[in-house]
Structures are given as structure tokens and as C-alpha cells.
Amino acid sequence: xxxxxxxxxxxxxxxxxxxxxxAAMAGLLASLAWGGWPALHKAGLSFLTSDVWDPAxxxxxxxxxxxxxxxxxxxxxxxALPLALxxxxxxxxLCPPPVGRAxxxxxxxxxxxxxxxxxxxxxxxxxPWFAAHVQMPILVAAQPGSLLDRLFASIPNGANICTxxxxxxxxxxxxxxxxxxxxxxxxxTHMREAAYGMGATSLEVLRFILLPFIxxxxxxxxxxxxxxxxxxxMAVTFIIGxxxxxxxxxxxxxxxxxxxxxxxxxxxxxxxxASALMALGLVLFVITFTALSGARLLIGREIH
Amino acid sequence: MLRRxxxxxxxxxxxxxxxxxxALLATGIALLALVLILGELVLKGLGGISAHVxxxxxxxxxxxxxxxxxxxxxxxxxxxxxxxxxxxxVLAGTWLAEYGDGKRLASFxxxxxxxxxxxxxxxxxxxxxxxxxxxLHGFSAGAGALALGFLATPVVxxxxxxxxxxxxxxxxxxxxxLGAGKAHVICSIIWRASRSGLLTGALxxxxxxxxxxxxxxxxxxxxxxxxxxxxxxxxxxxxxxxQYALSAYDDWQALAWAGALLIAxxxxxxxxIGRVLTRGSFDT
Numbered sequence: 001x002x003x004x005x006x007x008x009x010x011x012x013x014x015x016x017x018x019x020x021x022x023a024a025m026a027g028l029l030a031s032l033a034w035g036g037w038p039a040l041h042k043a044g045l046s047f048l049t050s051d052v053w054d055p056a057x058x059x060x061x062x063x064x065x066x067x068x069x070x071x072x073x074x075x076x077x078x079x080a081l082p083l084a085l086x087x088x089x090x091x092x093x094l095c096p097p098p099v100g101r102a103x104x105x106x107x108x109x110x111x112x113x114x115x116x117x118x119x120x121x122x123x124x125x126x127x128p129w130f131a132a133h134v135q136m137p138i139l140v141a142a143q144p145g146s147l148l149d150r151l152f153a154s155i156p157n158g159a160n161i162c163t164x165x166x167x168x169x170x171x172x173x174x175x176x177x178x179x180x181x182x183x184x185x186x187x188x189t190h191m192r193e194a195a196y197g198m199g200a201t202s203l204e205v206l207r208f209i210l211l212p213f214i215x216x217x218x219x220x221x222x223x224x225x226x227x228x229x230x231x232x233x234m235a236v237t238f239i240i241g242x243x244x245x246x247x248x249x250x251x252x253x254x255x256x257x258x259x260x261x262x263x264x265x266x267x268x269x270x271x272x273x274a275s276a277l278m279a280l281g282l283v284l285f286v287i288t289f290t291a292l293s294g295a296r297l298l299i300g301r302e303i304h
Numbered sequence: 305m306l307r308r309x310x311x312x313x314x315x316x317x318x319x320x321x322x323x324x325x326x327a328l329l330a331t332g333i334a335l336l337a338l339v340l341i342l343g344e345l346v347l348k349g350l351g352g353i354s355a356h357v358x359x360x361x362x363x364x365x366x367x368x369x370x371x372x373x374x375x376x377x378x379x380x381x382x383x384x385x386x387x388x389x390x391x392x393x394v395l396a397g398t399w400l401a402e403y404g405d406g407k408r409l410a411s412f413x414x415x416x417x418x419x420x421x422x423x424x425x426x427x428x429x430x431x432x433x434x435x436x437x438x439x440l441h442g443f444s445a446g447a448g449a450l451a452l453g454f455l456a457t458p459v460v461x462x463x464x465x466x467x468x469x470x471x472x473x474x475x476x477x478x479x480x481x482l483g484a485g486k487a488h489v490i491c492s493i494i495w496r497a498s499r500s501g502l503l504t505g506a507l508x509x510x511x512x513x514x515x516x517x518x519x520x521x522x523x524x525x526x527x528x529x530x531x532x533x534x535x536x537x538x539x540x541x542x543x544x545x546x547q548y549a550l551s552a553y554d555d556w557q558a559l560a561w562a563g564a565l566l567i568a569x570x571x572x573x574x575x576x577i578g579r580v581l582t583r584g585s586f587d588t
Contacts, residue, residue, distance in 0.1 A: 114515020
């Protein structure tokens, strides 16, 4: 074969492979829209606004799981953000590099643990502990009708929005910590040295030099963590309690889009039920892909 | 004046001390979580491991049994998925690194690939269900492998592109100077030079999919018997763990922990080997 022909064939093969990625994305969106159309068409806007999820009567309102998805992901960010920033600052700024590298690898191992293992750990270890040492004491202490009671009222079994968020926080922590670390390393050394030279403390260097420098990408890192938390399935399915409708308190059982799909798909007997789950998938697609593309635009290419 | 300065200094020192302590605490919490989870996994998992695990198929409640059908199924579906992911991912990554420069299509593909990297795996399962399982009227190991392959492809693509970009231009120029075509230069010089990097991509992709449960629920939810047929549903460790962990039987739960340990060991090994290999290629 002539070299020119072979070169052209090879380039075409590479291009075709790249197009597979485009096709996967397009296929994903198209199949979810196609599969979810019957349910969306029948329920209309009430699919998004109603929280009545009643497969027996073919009534599908997804507000419960949509709210659960957003609530658990946002709640997960509350502990994950300071923890990830703390880990990143400690690894890059405060401890000697060899120690930092070793701890960095250990933290990244957290990201390597499969989701279902987190789920089992959550179900068998975290939930019972949480029920006995957090939920019960609060239930005993709370006056009926008080603010405390309304915030934390629940059946003390450990399967709730709050524990699901805790698991999610641990799961997204390594991703966010590793991006924060890379961002901090990207700050030019002479800027740090200038600040230290003027007598600034580590805290002041972080506040006045490092954080302003990485601000934009750091917001991206949080959105990436949020995107991952929004779509996480198995860990949440094990521990969120899988109740339809709006959770009434922080310690109440709930559901997320992903957990609802994972739980009900096998039992989706009617066509409309399956279609409603596909429509849920479409909603999840829109939410996560908004978060993830925002994250990517903010973080930029150099950082993983 | 001096006293006020001293007070300010003390306050700044104190604030800094608290800050350092908090950063240390955060790291401690992350490490504690790792130790707690891995500890529990080893503790409960080792108890469930025996020769039966590898020699017998999944049991009914109260019967002796193991995970043989699930181990074989997982290996087969992940293997098939990886073939798909490596072929597509390496070629796509090559296009991005060697042909895509300056093209808008390339930056678009790169962007989508980065988004797909973190995409919820459950959506990939729904996609393959709608595109393959429903038209063919049945779950199959092939559909499962396809879903897993789609999940691993972005990882391989990304690593391939990064690795090829590390190769010096002189290498390409030297090949061209000898009269080799671009395809020849890429296949026999660039790919060979970044061998360990490409292998890393494959290992990271494998690590990404070997613990995946959600996409398999809709494509190949399980099979109580040892099956090697690609056109029928096949068991896998994660889906079996999902079923057994949520069951009420102690021996099923023990098997689920044993399966969890097996998967975690495989994923961690793939990750660590991948990391060691990359370190080598970054050094040279």
C-alpha cells in the first residue's frame, strides 16, 4: 500500500474513534429523551413539580427524587469543601514533600474504592453507628415540636439524607483534594516567597495570595465534586432509605434520581413506569452535565 | 504602640496556629475514613474468603456456595469492555494529540471527553438498555460489556492524549526524516515510546469499570449459573454483591463482603500499578 493511502486510512480510523465519543454523548441524550418521552408527555410539567410517585396508578411526579438529588449533593459539599481544601493545603504548603506525596497517594486510594463498597460500609457500619450515637441522643433531647425536633425528626435507623450526604462527601473528597492540590502547585513560587518575605503567616499567604490566584478554578473543582455527587448511585441507594416524596427533616429517609432508577428499574412492570425512570435519567443528564461542563470550563485543560 | 503590635503579632500567630491545626485535622479525617473503610473491608471480607468462593457458583440461602459465576462473568465483561475501550480510546486519543491541533472539532471532542469522564455511570446503563437491550428484547453480557466499554473509553482517551503529548517532537521529526509516513511514525515510534503510558490508561480504565454496578443492572443483571454466552445475561461481582448485601441472610452478606474485598483488591492493584508505570514514564 502506498504510504499516502495508509496515512489517510490511519487518520480516518483515529477520527472515527473520536467520533464514537461524540456518538456516545448524542446517543445518551437521544435515548433518554426517546425513552422518557411517553412519561413526560403524559405528566407534562407536573413531572417536575409534583411529588406524587405512584406506579400502581401510573402517576409520576419526580419532585421528591430531584429534590433529594440536589439536597444530598449540596449537603455533601458542606463538609467536603473545607476538608478537601484542608487536605490540599496541608499536602502542598505545610508538610515536607515526601510525606505529602505518601499521604496524597493514600487520599487518592479513597477515590479508587468502588461505589458499592462505600454503600456496604455505609449500610453495615455508618448507619448503625449514626443511629445509635447521633440520632437517638438527639431524639431523646429534642422537645416535641421544637426546632430541633422539626429539623431532626426521624425513625432512628441511620438510613437518611444526612448519612447519604456524609458518604458522598467522603467519596468526592479525594477528587476535590487532588484538584485543589494541583491548583495550589500551579501558583508561582516567587509569589509565595514574596509574601513570606514580608513576614506573612501561612494563613495570610493562603488568604491573600493563593486563594485569589486559584479562585476561578477552585469554583470549578467544587462543581466537579458536585457533579460527581449528583450522579452517584450505588452508595446512595444503600443508605438513603429509598422513600418517595420530600424528606421532612435532615434525618428523614429520601431518594435521589439515581437511587430511584437503580431500585425500581428491575420492577418497572408497566411501560409508563419504565418511561418515567428514563425521564428521570434525562433530568439527571441535564443537571449533571450542566454542573460538569461548568466545572470543565472553569478548571481548564491542564488540571485533571 | 509597641504593645499593640505585639498583640497583633500574637493574634496572627494564634490564627495561623489554628489554621495549621485545622488543615492537619482535615488530613487526619480523610486518612481515618480510608483506614475505617479498608479495615472493615479486610475484616469482614477475609472471613468470607475460602476455596468455595472460587470453586462454587452463587448459592441459595443456607446452601454452601461461592462466587465463581460472578468472578468469571465480571472478568469476561470487563475484558470485553476493555477491548472496546482500548481500541477506541487509543485511536481517539491519538487523533486528539496528533491530528487535532488547532481544530475546533478537536477541542469539542476533548471537552465532551472530559465531561464523560465524570458522567454518572447509571446513565450509560440506561443508554445501552434503550439502544441495545430493548431492541434485542433481552439482557446480555454483550450489552453489559458495551456499557462498561463506554465508561472506560474516556479514561483511555484522556491518558493516551496526555501520554502522546509527552513525546518529544524530535522523535516524530526523526521518523519523518527517514522517510516514514505519519501513520508509520505514530504506530511504530510514538506508540512504542509511550507504551507504559498507554498501559496505564488501560489499567485506570479497568479500575474505573471493575466495580461498576449501576450500568450492569440494566444490561446484564445476573445469572445464577456459570455462563460464557455473550448473548445471555451474565453474573458479575458488583450486581451479585448488590443482591446479597441487601438480603437478610448472614451467609449471603458474608459472600458480598468477600466479593467486595476481591473487587477492591483488583481495583487498588490496577490503580497502583498504573501509578507506578506513569511515574516511570514521567521520569524519562
